[in-house]
Amino acid sequence: MSNLKVLIIGAGLGGLTLAQSLRRAGIDFAVFERDRSPFDRPQGYRLHLDEDGINSAREVLSPELRALFEATSQRTEPFTTILGTDLSILKQIHADTQDGRGVWPTHDGPPEHANVDRATLRQILLAGLEERVHFGKVLDRYEQADHGVVAHFADGSIAKGHVLVGADGIRSAVRRQREPGCDTVDAGITAIYGRVPIEAVTAIVPKETLNDIFAITSDERKVFLGMGSVRFPIEPSTAARKLAPGTSMRRQDDYVACIVGGRHEFFPNNLHGAEGEALQRVAAETIGAWPDGAASLVRAGDPSAFFRVEMYTSVPCSLDEPTNVTLLGDAIHAMTPTLGRGANVAMRDGALLGRALKKVAADEAMLADALAEYERQMLDYGFAAVREAARIGQERMAQNSLRD
Numbered sequence: 590m591s592n593l594k595v596l597i598i599g600a601g602l603g604g605l606t607l608a609q610s611l612r613r614a615g616i617d618f619a620v621f622e623r624d625r626s627p628f629d630r631p632q633g634y635r636l637h638l639d640e641d642g643i644n645s646a647r648e649v650l651s652p653e654l655r656a657l658f659e660a661t662s663q664r665t666e667p668f669t670t671i672l673g674t675d676l677s678i679l680k681q682i683h684a685d686t687q688d689g690r691g692v693w694p695t696h697d698g699p700p701e702h703a704n705v706d707r708a709t710l711r712q713i714l715l716a717g718l719e720e721r722v723h724f725g726k727v728l729d730r731y732e733q734a735d736h737g738v739v740a741h742f743a744d745g746s747i748a749k750g751h752v753l754v755g756a757d758g759i760r761s762a763v764r765r766q767r768e769p770g771c772d773t774v775d776a777g778i779t780a781i782y783g784r785v786p787i788e789a790v791t792a793i794v795p796k797e798t799l800n801d802i803f804a805i806t807s808d809e810r811k812v813f814l815g816m817g818s819v820r821f822p823i824e825p826s827t828a829a830r831k832l833a834p835g836t837s838m839r840r841q842d843d844y845v846a847c848i849v850g851g852r853h854e855f856f857p858n859n860l861h862g863a864e865g866e867a868l869q870r871v872a873a874e875t876i877g878a879w880p881d882g883a884a885s886l887v888r889a890g891d892p893s894a895f896f897r898v899e900m901y902t903s904v905p906c907s908l909d910e911p912t913n914v915t916l917l918g919d920a921i922h923a924m925t926p927t928l929g930r931g932a933n934v935a936m937r938d939g940a941l942l943g944r945a946l947k948k949v950a951a952d953e954a955m956l957a958d959a960l961a962e963y964e965r966q967m968l969d970y971g972f973a974a975v976r977e978a979a980r981i982g983q984e985r986m987a988q989n990s991l992r993d
């Protein structure tokens with residue numbers, strides 16, 4: 590199908606990885622994103638990338654954007670540091686022993702890990718796609734049509750293509766229609782995220798912890814404080830000027846993302862609508878009985894940067910045979926963030942589906958087989974990660990079991 594046209598619903602990390610892959614392969618596509626702009630709402634700060642995310646980015650990005658990605662990624666040691674509530678170092682856990690792995694190694698060297706800034710990564714993945722990403726388009730439903738699929742948007746507009754990809758996140762409208770039996774459940778956890786200038790953190794926490802992927806401490810309630818640094822090897826807007834002129838990149842300073850979380854019952858139940866400074870205060874109070882350092886670290890954060898997340902997780906399920914509508918990322922296998930794997934797996938899906946669609950572009954008879962093989966692999970590693978994230982989540986933060 591040399592004129593293959595792919596409709597991608599959702600411009601998150603998974604959908605954009607697929608878009609970059611199709612762009613490089615010369616396959617026609619359009620991306621439809623609900624938000625009005627890439628910076629509409631807080632989506633988190635630091636992301637841990639393992640080889641799934643790193644290799645997917647390397648595979649789909651142009652040489653200039655790949656250089657920009659490498660230049661703005663902080664390489665970390667492969668450890669999570671476990672701290673006491675007084676923020677002293679208790680032990681380090683090697684990433685390979687903790688998450689069961691199953692990542693996508695493409696070389697024989699030791700596994701790589703990076704901490705990246707989510708907004709910077711998203712800007713890199715958006716670069717060059719400006720004409721093809723349509724913001725402010727909310728998918729309502731799709732319908733099968735002769736030789737293709739029609740997407741219907743909330744504003745009454747439609748788009749036609751041969752294949753439709755639901756990359757529309759945890760509350761996916763595409764999943765609801767394609768596989769209503771596949772659902773998500775409350776993991777039982779509330780979390781408040783914020784960001785703290787790096788100098789404020791290094792004055793409080795042993796600075797070697799900031800070379801690791803993540804540092805975490807928790808108490809007998811399993812209420813936890815987690816910290817992950819982002820230290821840019823080159824400041825992103827400077828890196829863009831040098832390595833990928835024409836790419837628009839916001840200025841960013843080094844920081845530490847912090848998260849205070851635990852079971853819903855340890856947080857006030859009137860947090861709906863609370864933002865910024867009010868959430869910062871709640872986060873500090875929730876760990877207020879710990880030795881001083883932890884709460885003062887939260888108080889050192891930027892008050893406007895705090896936001897709240899109620900964690901949900903997918904429940905592993907099976908998909909009927911694909912036709913010309915498929916899913917990727919959180920739309921099908923959302924997981925709690927205990928392994929720092931959700932974005933990695935979404936990006937791996939994007940790269941893998943890009944490979945499958947290249948086969949379809951070369952030979953339209955491959956459509957059913959190529960999508961079936963993509964879904965078989967994606968469900969296998971995706972749900973393995975969901976189960977492992979839930980297992981670790983139960984151990985570390987009293988997450989509901991997937992069967993609750």
Ligand SMILES: Cc1cc2nc3c(=O)[nH]c(=O)nc-3n(C[C@H](O)[C@H](O)[C@H](O)COP(=O)(O)OP(=O)(O)OC[C@H]3O[C@@H](n4cnc5c(N)ncnc54)[C@H](O)[C@@H]3O)c2cc1C
Nearest residue numbers: 599601602603623633637728758918919929930931932933
């Ligand atoms: C605070 C936080 C920290 C995290 N840390 C990590 C980490 O360190 N490492 C890691 O690997 N993962 C992490 N994750 C998980 C990771 O963010 C997700 O797994 C990842 O973003 C999934 O990517 P996605 O493209 O599938 O979905 P999303 O990034 O959710 O993108 C989906 C997109 O679809 C759009 N959309 C939704 N509905 C519609 C519609 N009807 N029509 C059109 N568009 C629609 C949304 O606006 C959104 O832009 C974290 C998550 C959170 C919340």
